[in-house]
Amino acid sequence: MGDRKAIGRLAVGVAFVGWALVSIALALKMYSEDRYPEGIGWAINAFVFVLMACLVFIKPKASEEITYKYKDAVDLSAKNPNVSDDVLMLLVSTKELIEVERITKLLGSHGIRCVILDQHSSAMMDFLPDVEMRIMVPSSQYKNSLTILGDAS
16 A cells, blocks of 8 residues: 555656646746746746645655654553553544533543543634544443443433
8 A cells, every 4th residue: 555655646746846847838938928927927836836746755754653752642551550551442522522521520530531632623623523522541441431421321
């Protein structure tokens, strides 16, 4: 799958470079005919497509690097001696802040620590329906959490 992705990025980058070269040629043609506004437009177009080609050719970070960078944010056992398992499982996903607060307070009253992910993203991008807050609990307490939520409903 990685080879197909690399070939796709290469094809897009080459297309951007090709369009930038066409834009440069058209800009030079317009300048030679003393059509400066059109020439400036094509020059700006060429500049934008050169920038886009540069962005396509820049190698993105590997997922292992990203995972390693944020590992400490999700590793509960290192920071909290009350949690024995550092694997988090998704319990609830919702956009409703009141519902998130209710669930975290309910689970906290039963001694279950939970982590809320994407709270900032959900608040900042409220207009997007798929950006939701996720309540994560340790896998060792997942079944207990479901039981508590089922009893509270």
